[in-house]
Amino acid sequence: MGEIINSIDRALDIIILLYHERQEMGISEIAKELGLYKSTVHRTLITLENKGFIKQNPDNGKYWFGIKLYAIGMLVGDKISFKEIIKPYAKELYDEFREVVNVSILEKSSMDYPRSIIIHKEQGLNQVLTVNPPVGSSSQCHCSAVGKCLLAYSPKKVYEKYIGKSLTKFTRNTIDNWDDLLAELEQVKKQGYAVDNDELEIGLTCIGAPVLDKNNEVIAAISLSGPTTRMREGDFEYKIKKVMEIANKISSLLK
Numbered sequence: 001m002g003e004i005i006n007s008i009d010r011a012l013d014i015i016i017l018l019y020h021e022r023q024e025m026g027i028s029e030i031a032k033e034l035g036l037y038k039s040t041v042h043r044t045l046i047t048l049e050n051k052g053f054i055k056q057n058p059d060n061g062k063y064w065f066g067i068k069l070y071a072i073g074m075l076v077g078d079k080i081s082f083k084e085i086i087k088p089y090a091k092e093l094y095d096e097f098r099e100v101v102n103v104s105i106l107e108k109s110s111m112d113y114p115r116s117i118i119i120h121k122e123q124g125l126n127q128v129l130t131v132n133p134p135v136g137s138s139s140q141c142h143c144s145a146v147g148k149c150l151l152a153y154s155p156k157k158v159y160e161k162y163i164g165k166s167l168t169k170f171t172r173n174t175i176d177n178w179d180d181l182l183a184e185l186e187q188v189k190k191q192g193y194a195v196d197n198d199e200l201e202i203g204l205t206c207i208g209a210p211v212l213d214k215n216n217e218v219i220a221a222i223s224l225s226g227p228t229t230r231m232r233e234g235d236f237e238y239k240i241k242k243v244m245e246i247a248n249k250i251s252s253l254l255k
Contacts, residue, residue, distance in 0.1 A: 010036065010044050015053065015069070020215070022108065022158050024062035082220075083120050086211075086250055090222065093246045094122035097239065099226035103211075104146040105219065106154060107138050113167070114141040114159045116150055119220070139200070142167045142181050143174050145208030146221035148194035152185040153210045153218035174199045193244050198228060205231040207240050209247035214255040222247050 013034055018025060021033075027045065031038045045063055048054035052068030086103050094101045101122040107115040115138040133139060141147025141159075151159055169176040175184060188194040196206035208223035224231075224243050231239065 007044070007047075010034070010040065011048055011053075014041070014044060014048065015065075018054075018063070018065060020217070022155065024057055024060070024064045026060075026062045030063075085253055086120055086220070086222070089246050089250050090120055090122045093222070093224060093242065094124075096242065097224060097226075098124060099224050099231065102146060102223045102225065103220055104150070104223070105221075106141075106150040106158070108158070113165070114147070114151055114162050115139060116141050116144065116147045116221070140168060142176075143170055143196065143199040144223075145194040145196040145206040145225075146223045147208075148185060148188050148196075149208045149210040149221035150218055152188035152194065153212065170200050171198055171202050173197055173202075193240055195240075196225075203228050207231075207243045209244045210251075211247050212251045212254070219254070220250075222250070 014030055017030060017033055025033075027038050027041050030036070030045075031041045034041070045054055045056075049056060049063075049066065052066045054063050054069075055066040056063050083103075090101045090103055102118050103120040104116040104118050107117045117138045118133060118135050121135050139147065141151050163178050163182075167176045167178070167181065168174070175181045184194075193207060193209045196204070196208070198204060200206075204225065205228040206223050206225040208221050210218045211220040211222060213219050222243065224239060
């Protein structure tokens with residue numbers, strides 16, 4: 001192994017730590033996690049900030065990824081697109097059931113509710129649903145199968161800032177308090193999937209399962225959605241099994 005340049009090694013450790021923590025961190029937190037002096041962390045952060053890799057939140061003094069990392073990520077994404085990886089598997093799920101398939105990720109910048117963003121969709125011309133948002137739209141996590149998967153498989157610190165805030169009740173089936181939602185998330189993690197039982201719209205049922213990376217961290221969730229009458233026809237457990245199977249196939253490619 002070649003010679004390690006300590007300053008670069010520390011800078012990369014900070015970037016990797018922020019990636020794994022999935023949230024802004026302060027100098028003291030970073031120093032504690034990495035076993036470094038706060039002065040060392042501060043100097044490294046200043047260097048990263050000057051290059052645009054890290055930015056400081058002026059409201060709380062904590063640090064998060066800067067625009068330069070976003071630009072690099074977009075460039076890499078042009079060559080190795082996550083959407084290109086998931087597309088054939090999303091289509092496989094759609095082709096079998098002919099119901100809407102969504103792939104969503106967690107939106108971490110939302111201030112009011114934990115939200116998910118649709119990054120890919122498979123649907124036919126005959127899919128006419130009252131609630132069928134396009135790619136790029138966001139929705140609240142507590143009332144959707146993908147949202148519950150994304151929360152259930154995320155560290156609690158990712159969403160704990162929302163706990164205690166009111167949850168919008170869309171239908172009589174919507175979970176509208178955090179005690180019940182946290183219990184639901186525990187169940188989702190135990191069973192490996194989530195179901196939206198007419199929670200966003202009466203007459204709409206959705207099955208979701210998480211997509212995990214090599215560290216078993218959730219990076220997305222995939223769902224199968226359709227009218228409750230059709231979704232509940234036949235073997236509903238088989239539909240659950242297939243959604244989980246597709247999610248596991250995608251996860252295996254990332255490990």
